[in-house]
Amino acid sequence: MRTPTQHLIEKSVKVTAQRAAVLEFLQGNRDHPSPDEIYRKVHKRFPYISRATVYNTIKTLLKAGLLQEVLIQQDTTRVDPNVSQHHHFKCLRCGTVEDMPYALMTADHVRKSLKNYQVQEVRMVAEGLCRQCR
Amino acid sequence: MRTPTQHLIEKSVKVTAQRAAVLEFLQGNRDHPSPDEIYRKVHKRFPYISRATVYNTIKTLLKAGLLQEVLIQQDTTRVDPNVSQHHHFKCLRCGTVEDMPYALMTADHVRKSLKNYQVQEVRMVAEGLCRQCR
DNA sequence: CACGTTGATTAGACTAATTCTAATCTAAGA
DNA sequence: TCTTAGATTAGAATTAGTCTAATCAACGTG
Ligand SMILES: [Mn+2]
Ligand SMILES: [Mn+2]
Ligand SMILES: [Zn+2]
Ligand SMILES: [Zn+2]
Numbered sequence: 001m002r003t004p005t006q007h008l009i010e011k012s013v014k015v016t017a018q019r020a021a022v023l024e025f026l027q028g029n030r031d032h033p034s035p036d037e038i039y040r041k042v043h044k045r046f047p048y049i050s051r052a053t054v055y056n057t058i059k060t061l062l063k064a065g066l067l068q069e070v071l072i073q074q075d076t077t078r079v080d081p082n083v084s085q086h087h088h089f090k091c092l093r094c095g096t097v098e099d100m101p102y103a104l105m106t107a108d109h110v111r112k113s114l115k116n117y118q119v120q121e122v123r124m125v126a127e128g129l130c131r132q133c134r
Numbered sequence: 135m136r137t138p139t140q141h142l143i144e145k146s147v148k149v150t151a152q153r154a155a156v157l158e159f160l161q162g163n164r165d166h167p168s169p170d171e172i173y174r175k176v177h178k179r180f181p182y183i184s185r186a187t188v189y190n191t192i193k194t195l196l197k198a199g200l201l202q203e204v205l206i207q208q209d210t211t212r213v214d215p216n217v218s219q220h221h222h223f224k225c226l227r228c229g230t231v232e233d234m235p236y237a238l239m240t241a242d243h244v245r246k247s248l249k250n251y252q253v254q255e256v257r258m259v260a261e262g263l264c265r266q267c268r
Numbered sequence: 269c270a271c272g273t274t275g276a277t278t279a280g281a282c283t284a285a286t287t288c289t290a291a292t293c294t295a296a297g298a
Numbered sequence: 299t300c301t302t303a304g305a306t307t308a309g310a311a312t313t314a315g316t317c318t319a320a321t322c323a324a325c326g327t328g
Binding site (some may be wrong): 148149150168169170186189209211212 | 313314315316317323324325
């Protein structure tokens with residue numbers, strides 16, 4: 001299991017304590033957190049980090065392919081350390097966001113129906129009640 | 135073809151010149167505009183309307199079922215006078231958002247694969263290049 | 269068809285998320 | 299170790315959207 005530092009080096013990203021701390025938090029997280037959630041959590045263990053650095057680091061990690069953005073709600077960005085292609089399910093009661101398999105709807109499937117377009121990606125969000133909430 | 139005023143009366147929404155102007159603009163629009171785009175366009179013909187009223191009117195029309203929100207980009211809301219269930223295609227070059235048929239991926243399809251969840255809705259966004267841009 | 273009530277409109281203050289700025293600091297290659 | 303390009307920082311600026319409280323107007327009632 002590679003450490004956050006090893007991931008950064010692999011991607012030729014300059015290693016700093018802040019970046020490693022953000023990446024370490026993200027790698028153990030399945031909650032699709034917002035930048036502010038990341039800031040508050042990392043800030044507890046590393047009180048010197050600033051919000052600007054969290055935003056900067058998110059951009060750096062996005063560019064390096066270590067992170068992706070998920071479009072789940074309008075008011076705030078949520079990020080996802082699972083960079084594989086997949087879809088999402090959002091519980092309308094408790095708000096949790098879970099992963100769903102990409103096979104449910106692939107870009108290829110859309111291509112078959114949309115001949116005149118060049119389809120590169122497809123994202124799907126299902127909404128309803130999760131196992132706990134229904 | 136019903137007028138904006140007739141639509142408002144049907145939905146028991148108090149008719150005002152501002153609401154009719156916003157609804158008239160929206161009904162002739164397939165661009166999934168943002169609140170600010172609505173404000174700027176309506177403001178040209180109706181210079182007395184305020185931004186607050188545009189936001190208020192959007193909420194009123196959403197509640198009345200004459201409008202829906204589409205989650206397409208993070209930075210701003212986009213609204214859709216097409217209130218039927220459907221999906222969207224966003225062109226990565228020119229930014230236009232077009233409608234896609236709901237049949238491509240329905241809530242029923244997801245239900246079959248997610249037995250433990252109670253799926254209420256499903257939204258899909260495909261991205262790529264449109265006919266003009268590819 | 270004037271009246272009165274209830275709800276709509278308004279400008280501008282406010283909030284929250286994000287970006288920018290410019291001074292300071294530091295990772296890492298030479 | 300030295301150097302420097304790039305990273306970090308606090309706080310200001312920006313932007314989308316909400317709130318406030320004063321004014322206005324739609325429309326049901328008489
Ligand atoms: Mn995910
Ligand atoms: Mn649409
Ligand atoms: Zn739940
Ligand atoms: Zn295009």
